[in-house]
Amino acid sequence: MNYLPHTLRDIDKALKVIGVASLEELFADIPAALRKPEMDLPQGMDEVALMRHLRELAKKNTVSGPNFLGGGAQRHFIPAVTPHLSMQSEFVTAYTPYQAEVAQGILQATFEYQTLMSELTALPISNASMYDGASSVAEAALLAMRATRRNKVVVSQGVHPETREVLATYLQAFETSLVELPLQDLVTPEVAVTGDTACVIVQNPNFLGSLEPMLALAQAAHNAGALFVAVVDPLSLALLHAPGHYGADIAVGDGQTIGNPLNFGGPSFGFMVVTETLLRQLPGRLVGQTTDIDSKRAFVLTLQAREQHIRRSKAKSNICSNHQLTALMAAINLAALGPQGLRELALGSVKAAHHLAESLQAVGLEVLTGPKFFNEFVLRSSLPPRQLRRELAGQGIHAGVPVPADYGLGDTVILSTTELTTAKDIDMLVSAIKQITRDRALEVSHG
Amino acid sequence: MDDKKFALGSSNHDFPLIFERSQAGRRAAQPPKADEVDLGELLGAENLRQTAARLPEVSELDLVRHFTQLAQRQFSIDGNFYPLGSCTMKYNPKVNEEAAKLFSELHPYQDPATAQGALELLYNLQDYLGEITGMDAVSLQPAAGAHGELTGILIIRAFHQANGEGEQRRVVIVPDGAHGTNPATAAMVGYEVVEVASDKNGEVDLSAFKEALGPHVAAVMLTNPNTVGVFETNILEISRLAHEVGAQLYYDGANLNAVMGYARPGDMGFDVVHLNLHKTFTTPHGGGGPGTGPVGVKAHLRDFLPVPLVKKEAEGFSFDYDLPRSIGRMRSFYGNFGNLVRAYTYIRALGKEGLKQVSAMAVLNANYLRIKMKEIGFNIAFDRINMHEFVAQPPAGLKTLDIAKALLDYGAHPMTVYFPLIVKEAMMVEPTETESLETLDQYADILSEILKRAENDPDYLAQAPYHTPVRRLDEVKAARKPVLRYSFSTD
Numbered sequence: 001m002n003y004l005p006h007t008l009r010d011i012d013k014a015l016k017v018i019g020v021a022s023l024e025e026l027f028a029d030i031p032a033a034l035r036k037p038e039m040d041l042p043q044g045m046d047e048v049a050l051m052r053h054l055r056e057l058a059k060k061n062t063v064s065g066p067n068f069l070g071g072g073a074q075r076h077f078i079p080a081v082t083p084h085l086s087m088q089s090e091f092v093t094a095y096t097p098y099q100a101e102v103a104q105g106i107l108q109a110t111f112e113y114q115t116l117m118s119e120l121t122a123l124p125i126s127n128a129s130m131y132d133g134a135s136s137v138a139e140a141a142l143l144a145m146r147a148t149r150r151n152k153v154v155v156s157q158g159v160h161p162e163t164r165e166v167l168a169t170y171l172q173a174f175e176t177s178l179v180e181l182p183l184q185d186l187v188t189p190e191v192a193v194t195g196d197t198a199c200v201i202v203q204n205p206n207f208l209g210s211l212e213p214m215l216a217l218a219q220a221a222h223n224a225g226a227l228f229v230a231v232v233d234p235l236s237l238a239l240l241h242a243p244g245h246y247g248a249d250i251a252v253g254d255g256q257t258i259g260n261p262l263n264f265g266g267p268s269f270g271f272m273v274v275t276e277t278l279l280r281q282l283p284g285r286l287v288g289q290t291t292d293i294d295s296k297r298a299f300v301l302t303l304q305a306r307e308q309h310i311r312r313s314k315a316k317s318n319i320c321s322n323h324q325l326t327a328l329m330a331a332i333n334l335a336a337l338g339p340q341g342l343r344e345l346a347l348g349s350v351k352a353a354h355h356l357a358e359s360l361q362a363v364g365l366e367v368l369t370g371p372k373f374f375n376e377f378v379l380r381s382s383l384p385p386r387q388l389r390r391e392l393a394g395q396g397i398h399a400g401v402p403v404p405a406d407y408g409l410g411d412t413v414i415l416s417t418t419e420l421t422t423a424k425d426i427d428m429l430v431s432a433i434k435q436i437t438r439d440r441a442l443e444v445s446h447g
Numbered sequence: 448m449d450d451k452k453f454a455l456g457s458s459n460h461d462f463p464l465i466f467e468r469s470q471a472g473r474r475a476a477q478p479p480k481a482d483e484v485d486l487g488e489l490l491g492a493e494n495l496r497q498t499a500a501r502l503p504e505v506s507e508l509d510l511v512r513h514f515t516q517l518a519q520r521q522f523s524i525d526g527n528f529y530p531l532g533s534c535t536m537k538y539n540p541k542v543n544e545e546a547a548k549l550f551s552e553l554h555p556y557q558d559p560a561t562a563q564g565a566l567e568l569l570y571n572l573q574d575y576l577g578e579i580t581g582m583d584a585v586s587l588q589p590a591a592g593a594h595g596e597l598t599g600i601l602i603i604r605a606f607h608q609a610n611g612e613g614e615q616r617r618v619v620i621v622p623d624g625a626h627g628t629n630p631a632t633a634a635m636v637g638y639e640v641v642e643v644a645s646d647k648n649g650e651v652d653l654s655a656f657k658e659a660l661g662p663h664v665a666a667v668m669l670t671n672p673n674t675v676g677v678f679e680t681n682i683l684e685i686s687r688l689a690h691e692v693g694a695q696l697y698y699d700g701a702n703l704n705a706v707m708g709y710a711r712p713g714d715m716g717f718d719v720v721h722l723n724l725h726k727t728f729t730t731p732h733g734g735g736g737p738g739t740g741p742v743g744v745k746a747h748l749r750d751f752l753p754v755p756l757v758k759k760e761a762e763g764f765s766f767d768y769d770l771p772r773s774i775g776r777m778r779s780f781y782g783n784f785g786n787l788v789r790a791y792t793y794i795r796a797l798g799k800e801g802l803k804q805v806s807a808m809a810v811l812n813a814n815y816l817r818i819k820m821k822e823i824g825f826n827i828a829f830d831r832i833n834m835h836e837f838v839a840q841p842p843a844g845l846k847t848l849d850i851a852k853a854l855l856d857y858g859a860h861p862m863t864v865y866f867p868l869i870v871k872e873a874m875m876v877e878p879t880e881t882e883s884l885e886t887l888d889q890y891a892d893i894l895s896e897i898l899k900r901a902e903n904d905p906d907y908l909a910q911a912p913y914h915t916p917v918r919r920l921d922e923v924k925a926a927r928k929p930v931l932r933y934s935f936s937t938d
Contacts, residue, residue: 002801003538004808005883014815014884018832026810026832027709029678034710039578044798047542054792058549060564062557069554072779079476081507089525090518093539095860096735101915102855104462105521106734109514112465115932119500125931128735131590134779162779169753169775173604173636211494239486241496254779263547264565265555265780266590267737279929285735290925293910297461298917302925308593308631309866313640318631320593321725325733335465336476336510339502348481354489372491386558393558401556419479 001044066425068356068399070376070416071207072133072160073256073265076235076345077419079336082259086329096285096321100300101292106324107299110287113331120237120334121230121251122244123273128285129327130270130319133254134163137201137231138170139283139317140250140272144199144227145176146316147281152197156181156188158206159231161404167201183407186210186369186378188217193224199250203231204240208403209369209376209414211240218247227278234258234271234330236374238339238346243273250274258342259333260326269323269330282306283317348419349375352426356417359430365437368409376416378403382437385413395432462520462916465503465513466933475507501935520916521734522860528886530816532836532863532875533626533674535704535726537809542796543729543789550788555780559765566764569757569781572791579794579802580700580720581713582743586752588782592701595721595740596632596668601774602719602744602751603666603695604636609751609772612693616665620694622651624674624867626701638665645869649677649829651685660692670699671715672706672834674867674875676813686716695719695748703727704879705810705835708803718745728790739786753777808880809835812887816878819891824898828870836877838870842898847872849908850897852919856912857893 006014011023020026027035045053067075090105097103097110110128117126130136141153153171155164157180164180171178181188186208193200200221204212214230221228230248232240235257243251256268274282280303288302308315334342353375357367360379369377381388385402388411392399400413417426486495505513522529529536553565573585589595600619607616619633623642630640643659646652650673667689672678679685689696698717704727712720724730724739732738744752754773755766766781797805810833817837821827828838839862841850851861851874863875878887901908912918 001540001542001796002804003540003881004804005881006808006811010884011811014811017818018811018814019818020814020832023807023811026807026814027706028832029680029834030706030710031680031683033683034714036709037581037711037714039708039711039799039802041575041578041799041802042795044801045795047796050542050792050796051545053795054546054549054788057564057568060567061550061553062561063552063554067554069556071556073555075552075554077476077478081475081510085511085514085518087544088515088518090521090523091734092544092731093524094521094734095529095531095534095536095732099522099851099855099861100920101852101912101917102520102522102527102860103734104916105517105519108462108464108520109517110734111932115464115466116500116502118932119502122500131594131737132778135590135594135777160779162776165776166778169601169777172774173601211491215493237496237500239490239496240494242500245496261551261785262554263551264553264562264784265782266778267739267783267785269737279931286929286931288925289930290921292917292921293919294917296917298920300920300922300925302922302929302931305926307627309627311631312627313630313634315627315631315634318593318597318628318635319591320628321591321732321736321738323590323733323737324735325731326737328734332510332514333476335503335505335513336507337478337502338474338476338504339499340474340504341476341478342502343499344478344481347483347486348479350486350489351481351484372489372494374490389558390560393561398554398557398561419481 001047065396065398066428068415068417068429069401071401071414072254073262074416074418075262075420076257078259078261078333081336082329082333086332091325091328097301100298104299107287109328109331110324111289111299113327114287116331116334117271117273120234120242121273122242123251124276125279125282126271126273127282128287129322129324130272130284131323132266132268132270134166136252136270136272137163138167140229140252141167141171141199141201143250143278143281143283144229147278148198148227150196150198151175152177152179153199154179154181154193154197155201156203157183158188158208158212159201159203160207188212190216190220193220193226195224197224197226199227199229201229201231205236205374205376208378209373211372215246222247235346238342249278255327255330259330267323267326269326281316284319284322345419349417352417352421353377356415356426359426363430363434365433368412375418376414378409378412379415381411381413382440384411388413388436391436392432397429397432399429464933468505468509468513469503471504473504473506475505475510527858527860528882528890529860530862530876530878532877533701534863535877535879537729537879538881539729539731540793543792546792547785547788551785563763566757568791569787570759570764572787573757575794576722576741577743579707580743581711582720583746584749584752585741585743586756587741587787588753588777589740589742590778590783591736591738592721592723592740593628593632594777595742596628597635598742598753598777599697599719599721600632600636600666602748605751605774606695606748607665616663618664620659620664620667622669622673624869625668626670626674626699629668629699649675650679650681653681656685657688660688662692664692664694666695666697668697668699670702672702675829675838676833676836677829678834682715701726702835705806707806709806718748724786724790729793730786730789737783737786739783805880812878812880812882813837815884816876816887819887820894823891823895836875839874839876840870840872845901847874849911853897853908853911854893856914859890859893
């Protein structure tokens, strides 16, 4: 398959119009030494063979069975209407809405997205989306450094380890001191913030599932003139206090939980919502409301003087494409769920998590997070975390995100529940872990 | 709902926002039922939200109407010819979407033993993209073209630092026709940007280039063919000169669609390449992303790539985190996997011969449309055989913006306008290979009609468009007093 319309007659006709004798002549500018590389690639396929091949590949994956995997991505209910509406051709195959007159669909939907994210985070200004949660945190740190003209970034160890890695990658080109705040009892301690700090970055709920003292941490940051960056799961904001409520200057995070499929980790989208004072420092695209020459309400990309295609080397960030379609999917999903539906998702997730934790404790296992937590917590494992995950997978259960060793918690895993977790799923997991733990104990005592 | 906001597709009223369609008590989706509990006990009273977010409350049909009507207010490749230069708005095959669905339920942290199909796909895609570009190793992690650029420049920076030349090399050279992301990326990484001029043929001016070069240069960023659609015929000389002073050569892959199977950046001497899978490899643009920007490097830079890569061993495929000199991670997990599936599907559908045919037809179409536009009175900025795109200028006295707006009434999307900056009133046209000659003829006919109408009625162009969902917008108003979210009447 090649999706080309050209017949041999078309090619002849076009060559004649152009005034060349052959297709090869069109490539005459390419030096002979470079011409016609041998590419070692497979032959093309027809659609039947292609889909057969892809199904064969997909069969080598297992996705069925109870799923307790979290750690930055969770399987949630997405109503059928969400993918149907967001995957309409007009949205999927549109370009960035530079020609506003014929892009009101994307532009208005993005304005609605900005409003929804502003409502969820209780902060006024949302951009049109970012790549993912991790790169949004890195961009938030850069924003804070620009806004405060300070070069120290303080990040809690409770922020997702991969996010902290991305932050370090982004900051390596700056004269920044990146300071990590180690957790105490799985929570960020309230430490003194020094006067050279641009921002303090804290994730709530944190990577280990704990709820952080966001109000106190925000105050500590502000007392030193630093910005407070809250990294949040947008779904949690149905029940938990929002960044604007505890004085965060910047809310960032990954939007996967509010309407994107797992996709093996991407694409989802990142979001960034800020206070009024940070508007002109914001990276990425922004949609604003205006009117057309007939005085009709209309939407347009605005404040583009911050961006790379206008400012080139003076831009606030090099970000060009954001993640519009996955953000649109979330906007549609939030509208489909409404306030009640979103609450039900969050509530179902929280209840299942507490039910699971209690059930595990009831069979003598140790839950390290809590007692207050949202929908993820840390469980002590009787065997190395990757091995536990593999043994559970062998029983058809996806569970056990390994907690990295540098948290100093020994062999531990993160468990996660959502509104899709059933009582039967929980029974299955508890008895599987119980069995694995018992076998392990026998092995050790006989070993 | 007040009368002004009530619209059943009527053009006399504002199109309503989803918030204006909301009625308390309505709902669409129905998640599993969850009875209320004492949340203070589970979450801590001090952590609870006191005021709910004001999400819209609509029925499922209200929701469907709203977003279907919004879609109808939108141009797209599937509905309209979209010849945006440097954006490669080619057809996005439907089978790609079906393929992506087969993998959408995979969790990034599931046991890799249960995701061998996904890992095999990633491993092979690393390999294919390396083969197509002539590079030795590929990271699939970057989430967009600009993100790939950032990755590539960080790799170059790390390489110079490892050689003890980090302090010395502080400049990145870009041609004056470069995409805006190139200088923005270099600046983001702390480099000073030096622009070199183009010569009268639209290529990098070799003498200006030589003058800018020196031991202070970290990298040279080029697009080839460049943004005026011209192949840099001196590329081997440019590469030799850059490497002579120890600089690394960076390939912006935005225009790779012109040369697949005809030439490879790796053979041209490039050390780092980023690709835009949403351009050349047909993953959808999505109204502005998600893009995907894999980065390929030559062997001497492999150790600096982001982690993880995917490796193949006797016991199967796995993630490889063992790159001690890696720049680190650029995003969470493994990249925009869903798009990587789409690009893989496209490459497998076309195969080696198909990809070459793509470039041949892309170049054929662009040259054909160049001749057609020249015939009806447009000036061609560098009038020679071009590659996949070319830059035109309107006849004297006419503004590019006005012609672009007039095109909208005909259901045709404008070309890229006012870029590259080095050509006045630039119109950068890239028809792509998936368009038929009839479509190109129609586009030329429409342009011709617009020119004639402009001649007869000077005011016509300045007012266009007339029949689009909204007409020309007051952009100054939008920027002067930004309204960036909906205000509820109770605010």
